[in-house]
Amino acid sequence: MFIWELAARAEGSNMVLFPPPTLVVEGMARWIESGDFVIDLWTSVRRVVVGFLLGSSVGVIMGVLTGRVQLISSFLSPVFHILRPIPPIAFIPIVILWFGLSETGKLFLIFWGVYFMVWISTHLAVQNVDKGLIRAAQALGTPEHLMLKEVIFFGALPVIFVGLRTSVGISFYTLVAAELAGTVAGVFFRIDIAQQNLQTGQVLGGLLVLGTMSFAADRAFSALAKKLVWWR
Amino acid sequence: MVQEKPIIDLKKISVIFDTKNGDFLAVDRVSLEVAAGEFICLLGPSGCGKSTVLNAIAGFEPYIGTISVLGNPVFGPGPERGMVFQQPNLFPWRTVRGNISHGPRMRGKSKEEVNQITDDLMGMVGLTNFSKSYPHMLSGGMQQRVALARALANEPKMLLMDEPFGALDAQTRSIMQEHLLSIWTRLNTTIVFVTHDVEEAIFLADRVFIMTASPGRIKSNFSVDLDRPRDMKTLNSQTFLKLRQHCLEEIREESARAFSQQGIA
Numbered sequence: 001m002f003i004w005e006l007a008a009r010a011e012g013s014n015m016v017l018f019p020p021p022t023l024v025v026e027g028m029a030r031w032i033e034s035g036d037f038v039i040d041l042w043t044s045v046r047r048v049v050v051g052f053l054l055g056s057s058v059g060v061i062m063g064v065l066t067g068r069v070q071l072i073s074s075f076l077s078p079v080f081h082i083l084r085p086i087p088p089i090a091f092i093p094i095v096i097l098w099f100g101l102s103e104t105g106k107l108f109l110i111f112w113g114v115y116f117m118v119w120i121s122t123h124l125a126v127q128n129v130d131k132g133l134i135r136a137a138q139a140l141g142t143p144e145h146l147m148l149k150e151v152i153f154f155g156a157l158p159v160i161f162v163g164l165r166t167s168v169g170i171s172f173y174t175l176v177a178a179e180l181a182g183t184v185a186g187v188f189f190r191i192d193i194a195q196q197n198l199q200t201g202q203v204l205g206g207l208l209v210l211g212t213m214s215f216a217a218d219r220a221f222s223a224l225a226k227k228l229v230w231w232r
Numbered sequence: 233m234v235q236e237k238p239i240i241d242l243k244k245i246s247v248i249f250d251t252k253n254g255d256f257l258a259v260d261r262v263s264l265e266v267a268a269g270e271f272i273c274l275l276g277p278s279g280c281g282k283s284t285v286l287n288a289i290a291g292f293e294p295y296i297g298t299i300s301v302l303g304n305p306v307f308g309p310g311p312e313r314g315m316v317f318q319q320p321n322l323f324p325w326r327t328v329r330g331n332i333s334h335g336p337r338m339r340g341k342s343k344e345e346v347n348q349i350t351d352d353l354m355g356m357v358g359l360t361n362f363s364k365s366y367p368h369m370l371s372g373g374m375q376q377r378v379a380l381a382r383a384l385a386n387e388p389k390m391l392l393m394d395e396p397f398g399a400l401d402a403q404t405r406s407i408m409q410e411h412l413l414s415i416w417t418r419l420n421t422t423i424v425f426v427t428h429d430v431e432e433a434i435f436l437a438d439r440v441f442i443m444t445a446s447p448g449r450i451k452s453n454f455s456v457d458l459d460r461p462r463d464m465k466t467l468n469s470q471t472f473l474k475l476r477q478h479c480l481e482e483i484r485e486e487s488a489r490a491f492s493q494q495g496i497a
Contacts (some may be wrong), residue, residue, distance in 0.1 A: 068291045132321040135292055136379075139309030140335040141386060150338070154325040231366050 018172065019192070019201040024208075025200030043185040044175060045213070052171040056118045057162055058111075063122020063160075068148065077123070083117040087167025089177040096181055106178040111195075113174035114167040122156065123164025157181075158232060161225045169223045172214040178219035187213070238265035239305065239390060239422050245297035247284050247448075249480045258284045260447035261297070264391075271416060273433035275479065277487060279378060281448020282426045283394050287408060289424065290315050290392050291478040302389060311335060314383030318395040320375035322367040327474040330353065335386035353381040356415065358462045380412070390422040397432070406464075409435060413462060428478045434472060442479065445488045446493075452482060486487050 001021055003088040007013060008020035015023065028217030031037045066073040066080075088109050129152050137151045191206035226232075247259040259281040265270050274282040287293040289301065291309040297307040303314060309315070322331050326495040341349070354360045357377040367375055369463055383391060397405040409432060410469050421424055434456055435439045441453040458471055466472055 051363060130319060130321075132319050133323060134322040135290075135309070136315065136382075137315065137334070137338075138292075138309040139290060139311070139313065139315035140338060141384065142334070142338045150334075151323070154323070157325075161319075231368065 001126050016198055016200055017059065019204065023201035024204045025201075027199055028205040031202055032192065036185075039185050040187050040190045041209070043183075043215075044179070045179060047110060047186070048171045048175050048213075048217070049168075051107045052114050052167065054107065055111040055171070056167060059115045059118025059163075059167075060065070060122050062115075064065040064117045064126055064148070064153075067120075067123045067126030067156075068152070073123075080116065080119060084120065088113040089180075092181045094179060101182040105181060106183065109178040109181070110171050110174045113170045113177075117167045117170055118160075118163050118166065121166070122160050124155035125159030125163070126152055128159070158229050160230055165218065165221055165225060168217050169214065172210070174206045174219070176210075197215025239268040239270075239302060239359075240264075240290070240424065241298075241300045242285070243298045244336075245285070245295045247281070247288055247293055247295050256397060257447040259288070259295070260449050262448065262450050263441075264441060264450065264453075265421060266301060266424060268389075268422055269420055271413075271425065271436060271438045274424065274426045274443055275430065275433040275483075276428060276442050277445055277483065277490075278428055278444040280443045281354065282428075282443050285443075286381075286392050286394050286424060286426050289313065294461075299370065303497030310420050311339060311386040312389045314388030314391045316376070316383050316391060316393040316396045317380050318398050320367065320372075320379040322375055322378055322382070324367050327364050327366055328359055328370070331367065331378055332381045332385050334382060339386065349385050349387075355383055356384075356418075357381045369438055372400050375407060376400065377411075380415070384419070386413070388421070390424065391416075393423060393425045395426055395428070398427070405432070409461060412436070413460070414465040417461065430476055430483070432468065434458075434479065435466060440475075440479070442486075443491055444474035444480050451486065454478070 005022065006019045008015060008018050008023075019027075028034045031040075062076070062080075075087075085222075088193050091109060091112060095178035099108060122155055133145070133151055133155055136149060142150055177190045179186040180192070183189050187206055189211055191203050191210070194200075194206060242262055242264050244261040244263055244437065245259060246261055249256040262281075262285055264272075265371065268388065274285060284293055288295040289299055289306065290313055301310075304435075323334065326334070329350055331347050331354055336346045336349050350363075351360075354363055357380060359374060359377060359381070362370065367378065370378065377379050379396070397408050400408060407475045412423075413436065423436075425433075425436055435458050437452055439455050442451045444451045455473070456475060458466055458469065460461050
């Protein structure tokens, strides 16, 4: 940190392009003082949480359906496989046409990013539940309609959670894309504005906030997963 | 007269596997009858189709021919046929109690009944103190005891066991064998037991069916005239040693034939 400070203030280095930590702290302080920080953080967190919850819940439901019901899979899986590799950021133009600059458009982008990851991992998880467990359950007289709730769901849960955890990261990538698509608040929006004003200290501060948010979300999710997949 | 009827009746059953290299005849016209209360072993080298025969009886493997269990044709798995696999296949998300109670719960027994059955079986397999443990906390032998108790919880008319002790160490295996015999005697059930271990087959069974590989056929069968209850001393009796010798010769002949076939191929 000290070396960074010295290097940034040394003869020949440009403090605007490469600000020392003190300027980063100063930029952060101004951000917090103005009251924008709380609003930006809250706006971004809400987008990620709502987008993630929508994308993951629909993803799990569709994954179970296509993983379990061949007929549904024949119809939907090819469509999903074509749509899945398109990066969410590529949808920004069409999202602006469809939803304008509304909040729905932002949520749609995050939903889109999260949904396919969760769908494919749930689909594969459901299809690859240990055959031995399924046979054991059948031999024990488990009726077909209870199979999903009693065996398939739990058997698939560890892999579903890998997909969900990956999606936590994805929801932050798509957040950045979403906040590029015209907005008035948000952590990445603030980074963008600060850059236009050449407030590089705040830009770096914003990046740190983004990193911390994503890191904290990942850790929190991993702790949650340990509770919900209790037998691992 | 009713007792004369076999509880399991296989008439010329064949199983064909669809492999990359075309159809493969895994089981070739196997016939066998098992009487109620009998303990039979299917003995043979790995890959001889003995597990496939068991899976067909369990209802997991489509077959040609007829299999009837309790006089009814087999179309799929059912709770009257308790199954114990080589892998314990316990539900890792459930405790010992949760695993054992699964069958009765699924079949709509009342809570009191489920608890009663589960308590009894945990006592029978000596796992009462582990009722709240998860499978990954247990040793291989204990896991297999849970699997046995779980199968017995449905009060099945027969047990189908697919090399259940194959993955256990020698000491644990021999204890489990005696344990199984005492449970079999106490419950007066019928057991079809698959193994590649000659001594295990003779020690456990009333009758042993020797199977040969590619295609899987029953080569011969013999009755084991050893007194019950059997224990460690049984393994040194003259009858046991003679049967063992007989078995080994039959299997050896077969292995040699398979070996030379492979050599030509």
